Amino acid sequence: NAGVIQTPRHKVTGKGQEATLWCEPISGHSAVFWYRQTIVQGLEFLTYFRNQAPIDDSGMPKERFSAQMPNQSHSTLKIQSTQPQDSAVYLCASSLDWNGPYEQYFGPGTRLTVL
Amino acid sequence: GDSVTQKQGQVTLSEDDFLFINCTYSTTTYPTLLWYVQYLGQGPQLLLKVTTANNKGISRGFEATYDKGTTSFHLQKASVQESDSAVYFCALVRGGSNAKLTFGKGTKLSVKS
Numbered sequence: 001n002a003g004v005i006q007t008p009r010h011k012v013t014g015k016g017q018e019a020t021l022w023c024e025p026i027s028g029h030s031a032v033f034w035y036r037q038t039i040v041q042g043l044e045f046l047t048y049f050r051n052q053a054p055i056d057d058s059g060m061p062k063e064r065f066s067a068q069m070p071n072q073s074h075s076t077l078k079i080q081s082t083q084p085q086d087s088a089v090y091l092c093a094s095s096l097d098w099n100g101p102y103e104q105y106f107g108p109g110t111r112l113t114v115l
Numbered sequence: 116g117d118s119v120t121q122k123q124g125q126v127t128l129s130e131d132d133f134l135f136i137n138c139t140y141s142t143t144t145y146p147t148l149l150w151y152v153q154y155l156g157q158g159p160q161l162l163l164k165v166t167t168a169n170n171k172g173i174s175r176g177f178e179a180t181y182d183k184g185t186t187s188f189h190l191q192k193a194s195v196q197e198s199d200s201a202v203y204f205c206a207l208v209r210g211g212s213n214a215k216l217t218f219g220k221g222t223k224l225s226v227k228s
Contacts, residue, residue, distance in 0.1 A: 044218075108156065
């Protein structure tokens with residue numbers, strides 16, 4: 001079991017460019033979550049999918065951020081027109097079931113730096 | 116909305132010292148409370164969880180307790196080791212169809228040998 005895989009591990013973009021982050025959940029897990037981690041804000045929920053369907057995107061900035069899960073083996077988080085304040089570690093997590101036991105397995109994260 | 120307050124930003128201890136980290140929470144339902152640990156360069160990993168049914172969890176020498184009356188939960192360890200140095204997060208999840216985690220700000224534990 002390779003765990004949750006996130007690529008790339010590091011990404012540097014210029015202001016105004018697009019960034020796409022990839023997540024491969026653990027095989028067989030039905031729920032996929034995206035979080036953002038910064039020194040100032042800590043760990044913040046962005047969005048999650050259950051059986052590939054979007055369930056809750058209440059943490060997503062309404063502009064420029066979007067997430068998709070086109071199949072059960074990967075999810076993407078896309079940030080359009082990146083801004084310096086988007087710099088953060090973006091974490092993907094998956095869990096066996098959305099309705100408990102609530103153990104979310106996190107990937108190592110993608111560190112996004114916007115210059 | 117849900118919130119978790121974790122005031123201890125940094126704790127420095129010596130090996131064999133006692134560890135105690137406290138969190139308080141606010142939510143409109145009966146949550147499951149969790150402790151995650153994050154080592155440098157890795158994502159958080161679940162350390163312990165506590166539900167309103169059991170009030171306590173134990174794993175790897177760590178113990179988590181929960182006080183519904185004061186809406187607080189604690190993480191403690193009797194004797195820390197250098198290898199316990201990491202960032203510890205408390206979190207809550209409502210459960211049911213609401214599976215997202217709400218995290219505290221984290222406590223960075225440094226253990227000196």
